[in-house]
Amino acid sequence: MATHYQVLIIGGGTAGIMTAGQLLNQKKSNSIAIIEPADTHYYQPAWTLVGAGTYDYDKTGRPMSSIIPKGAKWIKDKAKGFDADNNTVHTEKSGDITYDYLVVAPGLAYDFSLVSGLGEAMDKGVVCSNYTDPKHTWDVIKNFKGGTALFTQPATPIKCGGAPQKIMYLAESHWAKSNTKSKTDVIFATAGTVIFGTKEIAKTLMEVVDRKDINLRFNHKLVEVDGDNKIAWYELTKDIEAGGCVVMSGDDDNKHLDEKFQYNYKDVKVTVKDGRYGIHYDMLHTAPPSVAPKFVKESNLVNDAGWLDVDHHTMQHNKYSNIFGLGDVAALPTAKTGAAIRKQVPIVVDNLALLISQNKIGSMSYNGYSSCPLVTDYGKMVLAEFDYEGKFTPDPKLKQLLIKDSSKEHWRLWMLKKYMLPYLYWNKMMKGQNV
Structure with missing residues (x-):
């Protein structure tokens, strides 16, 4: 006999925990289960700061048992498949679990096979990623003695598209203090056509790039990493469209930023072979190519792109009306961030509550809000907040922090990133409060 729950949630990450917490707090369901195999729940936004040596990695994790509402x-197990026609989820060890309503929020998975050689090189030697091992990133940054410092990202959607450039700005600051900067060329290579898809933010970031003397290389699609050499x-392409907030390409208003492949050219060693363009690096930071879990x-x-097929405004599945999806797994054309989840959860909860009580969904609509806290220096940050259109949409709550314009660098935003957001996360969001 399959175990049955009114609401079954797959995933004990930000989206799954917040959805369960808000349903329970609002007394909308008393039969909720969460399928999650991990022992530890991580606050991943702090990993940027871990990689820059300014946050303790051990403080980013808490036991899953203390986080499950x-x-x-808590079903400590892995989901391994669906039979949505029969309201059933298959698990590895616990057999079949049935539900009235299903929330799919397992996050995303890394598929290193999409960039040849990256899996073998990752987290070894001078190749690092804040996404996989931020402690190794800090080792690489602090031990770097000069040369070509290459920061890059794959052309797949990734968690917070801003993360690959945040660590670059912090690394440059560290090297400037440790006299390594004069011997270093910092390069940011992206498949996108602009530094950022929101004009106000792009303007500020180009000023940061100028101040830090960073070489931008656009239309660079990472296809292989040769760790030994x-x-x-890269494949050079002019029409690549990639997910994530850095590379919302195609907005004609942004073309004035750079119409060519490069900005602030640096003469570093390159090899051209078989139509590919190879940049030689002395250290490399990248994000792993990301896909929906298998x-x-x-x-x-x-x-068709392999992401959970949900309505962009209600998060209801486009085929099965009793299934919802949110967070990184959802096929939503916005950046995959915790800030996006913060705005998605109340809508999913409202829809579930009304389905349970009145068999209809609500009128709340998600506008694609997401935000990337872009750390530009130790002690400085820009908060990129935008919607589906890529329009700058600042949260009015920031006015309470005395921040008039979050598209400009500010030390108060750094304080928000380092102290206030982790506090809000553990003490409010994880407790099912709508912040």
Whole structure:
């Protein structure tokens, strides 16, 4: 006999925990289970700061048992497939679990096979990623003695598209203090056509790039990493469209930023071979190529691109009306961030509550809000907040912090990133409060 729950949630990350917490707090359901195999829940936004040596990695994790909301059943197991026609989820060890309503929020997975050689090189020697091992990133940055410092990212959607450049700005600051900067060329290579898809933010970031003397290389699609010879291989393309907030390409208003491949050219060693362009590096930071988890990708719940097929405004599944999806796994054309989840959860909760009580969904609509806290220096930050259109949409709550314009660098925003957001996360968001 399959175990049955009114609301079954897949994923004990930000989206799953917040959804369960808000449903329980609002007494909308008393039969909730969360399928999650991990022992530890991480506050990943702080990993940028860990990688820059200004946050303790151990403080970013807490036992999953302390995070699962009281009143929700924790099924410590992996989901391995769906039978959505029969309201069933298959698990590895616990058999089949049935539900009235399903919330799919397992986050995303890394697929290193999408960039040849990257899996072998990752987190070894001078190749690092804040996404996988921020402690190794800090080792690489602090031990770097000069040369070509290459910061890059794949052309897949990634968690917070701003992360690959935040660590670059902090690394440059560290090297400037440690006299390594004069012997270093800092390069940012991206498949996108602009530094950022929101004009107000792009303007500020170009000023940061000028101040820090960083070479931007656009239309660079990372296809291979040769760890032995320290070469990152790219295909140069002019029409690549990549996900994530850095590379919302195609907005004609942004073309004035750079119409060519390069900004602030640096003469570093390159090799051109078989139509590919290889940049030789002395240290490399990248984000891993990202996909939906295998059990989601191989199900009938995804769109053509392999992400969970949900309505962009209600988060209801486009085929199964009793399934919702949110967070990184959802096929939503906005950046995959915790800030986006913060705005998605109340809508999913409202819809579930009304379905349970009145068999209809609500009128709340998600506008694509997401935000990337872009750390530009130790003690400085810009907060990129935008919607589906890429329009700058600052949260009015920032006015309470005496921040008039969050598109400009500010030390108060750094304080928000380092102290206030982790506090809000652990003490409010994880407790099911709508902040």
